[in-house]
Amino acid sequence: MVDADLYVRVQQFYAHQMPLLEARNFEEFLRTFTEDGSIEHRPGGWKLEGRVQLLTEMSARRGDPSNPRVGEISARQARADNIPYYDGLVYRYWFDRMLIDRVEADTLRVRYQAVVSMTDATGKVSFEPTTTVEDVLVESGGELRTRSRVVTHDSPNWADKIHNPS
Amino acid sequence: MVDADLYVRVQQFYAHQMPLLEARNFEEFLRTFTEDGSIEHRPGGWKLEGRVQLLTEMSARRGDPSNPRVGEISARQARADNIPYYDGLVYRYWFDRMLIDRVEADTLRVRYQAVVSMTDATGKVSFEPTTTVEDVLVESGGELRTRSRVVTHDSPNWADKIHNPS
């Protein structure tokens, strides 16, 4: 359990961090990660390590909401074929039930559940499979940063699902 | 960044404010706005200014959940034809990732994302296009009130979308 000040600081950290990803502002988003920060998707997914690898992946995959939507494709296939599979979509992350523990003097473990909504140009809203997430945040120079994020998807077949069916 | 007390006060402000709108309790809802309070919808939407204009619009549009649902209509057409297009629906606002800044001694800027769920009498749930919101809150006599709300919809065609297709 954490005190109120730290709880609010962590909430504000995410409220700053995640809109940067949604705005495709990747370089600024990745400055909220440590240099060696990682994002891993389970089960049966992949782990991206370090800002360089993360930037490469995000730049190739996140697309542009003003482009036409790509055809039906899964997350795994989009990586294999190098497809910007968020083209034509505004995606938003919804976090809930954040449980925060201080595990070392400068290190927090934050667990929460998350779901991604996708709104297309017509206004249709769909949702990716729900997930649970475990982040490690580290504090340095008065700043919080994400050192690791492990996303566990609630469907074992999440990576092979068509991510935004018509 | 704000301290924990103010963060919690703002959370509790919205937890009080928004159920009044959902309950169609418009007069009490509008008392949580300043006299000149405004709500604006972008892009390509409209701006309503002052409690009188807001009350007129809400009374005409918000309908009654125990009425039958109206036929397929967009937000823009419902305004043109003066249709209570929330008839037959319970709508709920879901807010997330509230980022709070004090911009003047008595003035806060609050940014968040929001989505509206609609549950009809059969239990079907649908969602309006996601949005981001920027509110200005002012404090007077120990009370927070909304001075302005700017809702930016994530679909450019939000106002012409059938708002709750069958």
Added chain:
Amino acid sequence: MVDADLYVRVQQFYAHQMPLLEARNFEEFLRTFTEDGSIEHRPGGWKLEGRVQLLTEMSARRGDPSNPRVGEISARQARADNIPYYDGLVYRYWFDRMLIDRVEADTLRVRYQAVVSMTDATGKVSFEPTTTVEDVLVESGGELRTRSRVVTHDSPNWADKIHNPS
């Protein structure tokens, strides 16, 4: 209105409590309720009183996400026929707009809105009708526990709806 410390404590209470239900860890979940703790569903639903009754119901109804999904069935019919109607589903609770009041020295009233998402093995996400909830929490020996939970569903036909149509 509550102070920041209590607000955060309540948030962390739910962030601990609800994942236990989602993990089908019923005995630990029920330890976050008082011995006589109750859950009631309105309108036209049922009230379960005490940990024993709650455990019996949850064990019979909550199923296993790795089982095949049951056919189309309503909440009411699943109780009548003793069907584990959450088989094949990962369900998550999304809470928002928590309004907390201290009603006695050791007693809190917490009101919020909630929606349940269901993700099946294919990754399909659906939502149960939205609800509002009123909990009574009591504090004893430094621990918060739920004494009662009243869930009001936003559809009058919630209990007879097919809970996760294909």
